[in-house]
Amino acid sequence: MVNGVQLEVSKSNLIALRYAKHATSGTHLDSATGLENSHTVIQAPSTLARRYMSSKSSPGLYTRLLIYSAFQVAFISFLLSYYNVQPLSYLSRRIRESQVWDHSVDALRDFLEPIKEIYDDVVDLIDVYDDDDDELTRNPRKSRKRREVKKESEVKKVAENSEKVDISKLPVLTREQLTLFDGSRPSKDVYLALLGRIYNVQKGSKYYAPGGSYHFFAGKDATRAFVTGDFSESGLTDDVRGLSEEDLLSIAEWSSFYEKNYELVGLLQGTYYDAKGKPTPRLQEVKKLTEKANEWKKAQAKENEIFPPCNSEWHKDSGRVWCSAKSGGVQRDWTGVPRKLFMPVSKTFRCACVRNFGAPLSEFPGSSFKKNRGDLDNPNVLEYENCHPSSISCQLVKT
Structure with missing residues (x-):
């Protein structure tokens, strides 16, 4: 503790400090072990300091390493620019294709959901x-x-x-x-x-x-x-x-x-x-x-319990729909896959998360408990274009 400030000292620094201390007190320390050696001639603190500092790497070495690293970065940047390679775009595309981002977003949403529920409970106690x-x-x-x-x-x-x-x-x-x-x-x-x-x-x-x-x-x-x-x-x-x-x-x-x-x-x-x-x-x-x-x-x-609404996000020219275990505000033990759910009367559709395994939750002609396809065969359900049938996320393009 120096002037109220806690210092962290490495082992080599401790040995150097002990050199200086024992040089003034009449004893000497072995440079390798830091142990006291009474048979060694006492050296002045300045000599000890020079010996310790000379054991450190030369400043010129650091300069050469920095210059070498800079040349490496410049060379790699030149290659990427020359061949029109965009690593960030490539990584972003690979992350989207692997659905890592979707799972990360869902994990974050699952983490924040209990916090939101606590907040809502507190708000409900207040006269809005x-x-x-x-x-x-x-x-x-x-x-x-x-x-x-x-x-x-x-x-x-x-x-x-x-x-x-x-x-x-x-x-x-x-x-x-x-x-x-x-x-x-x-x-x-x-x-x-x-x-x-x-x-x-x-x-x-x-x-x-x-x-x-x-x-x-x-x-x-x-x-x-x-x-x-x-x-x-x-x-x-x-x-x-x-x-x-x-x-x-x-x-x-x-x-x-x-x-x-x-x-x-x-x-x-x-x-x-x-x-x-x-x-x-x-x-x-x-x-x-x-x-x-x-x-x-x-x-x-009741319908939302069987076909929970999808999560969705929209941009100027595109959008995305995806499913999670809490999408549509419906808590369940399955995730499902995005599908177009058509309304028989209005002939419009909405995005629904459809159970894709086990027995069907809905009733429709030809439904079977043995197919292990959930509600995928419901006649009111249709796949999204250009989206893998088993994907939990679908990219959409505005028309």
């Missing part, structure tokens, strides 16, 4: 919808599995409570009257409508008032835009015809959100309520479609 950031904190939390279960029960509960509200006592506004509550008049609160139900969103005026990020929702019913993201004049409409089951469920979540966090202050005359505030046939139709969407979601969850 605080008074100041209702809208800003909502969307980033939408996809968490634990919150989905909680949200689904909340949507059902809020929907039941909304049915119990006596809407006959609520005022009915026309579209022209609702536009007066767009936040541009200091004397009036900010209103918006969703599926014909009008909410007072004044406490979130920093989002809905002019200049706010959600001002385009103020003073109108723009139900469709909540799920399409089309904020043009034609997109800000209450017409939900043609929306998918997933979109209808998202609208139900938004409806639950406003029922829970904002005051219901009226009804909008038009698509969903008449001039007397009574529900129109169109509203009943949307409710039935939402019920069917819930049934679809349950069936989809």
Whole structure:
């Protein structure tokens, strides 16, 4: 310890230091063993230091080695450049072909998954919808599995409570009257409508008032835009015809959100309520479609257990789909291989991880427990072009 700094000393340095110490104390050390030798003539510390330093390699040797290495690097670089060889591209291609990268990514994902689950559990203990950031904190939390279960029960509960509200006592506004509550008049609160139900969103005026990020929702019913993201004049409409089951469920979540966090202050005359505030046939139709969407979601969850969605990544001109033991958020004891899974009704397809060994998980004509091919023979399953049948990863080219 010198001036509070710990020094690490090699064996040769220790011997040299002991030389110096014993030279001043009247004893001498053998240069090979470092042991005391009282019969040897004592030498001055300066002589010992010169002997020790002379045993080290010459600085010129290091210089020659560096020059030789530099020439080697320059020569190899010249050869690579002359023959247009790109070692990094070659190594990258070989790694992709051998699927080492895929396994590394999957291993990293498997390592991070428990950490993410712990984080999600902590977040679930926090009230996401605080008074100041209702809208800003909502969307980033939408996809968490634990919150989905909680949200689904909340949507059902809020929907039941909304049915119990006596809407006959609520005022009915026309579209022209609702536009007066767009936040541009200091004397009036900010209103918006969703599926014909009008909410007072004044406490979130920093989002809905002019200049706010959600001002385009103020003073109108723009139900469709909540799920399409089309904020043009034609997109800000209450017409939900043609929306998918997933979109209808998202609208139900938004409806639950406003029922829970904002005051219901009226009804909008038009698509969903008449001039007397009574529900129109169109509203009943949307409710039935939402019920069917819930049934679809349950069936989809069951299908995902058999055909879990693939992992995917996309770039400008290409993409990749791959499977892992947790792809699609479905924990299982098999990985599967990427396949196109066609939907019989819509005739569209999605990427699914298909079990490629053992008995099939799905039921289809000609399925057999003896073939040891899993679900590969399902007629709705098709291989990706230019992808090896047993590969867990497929490179895709955008067309």
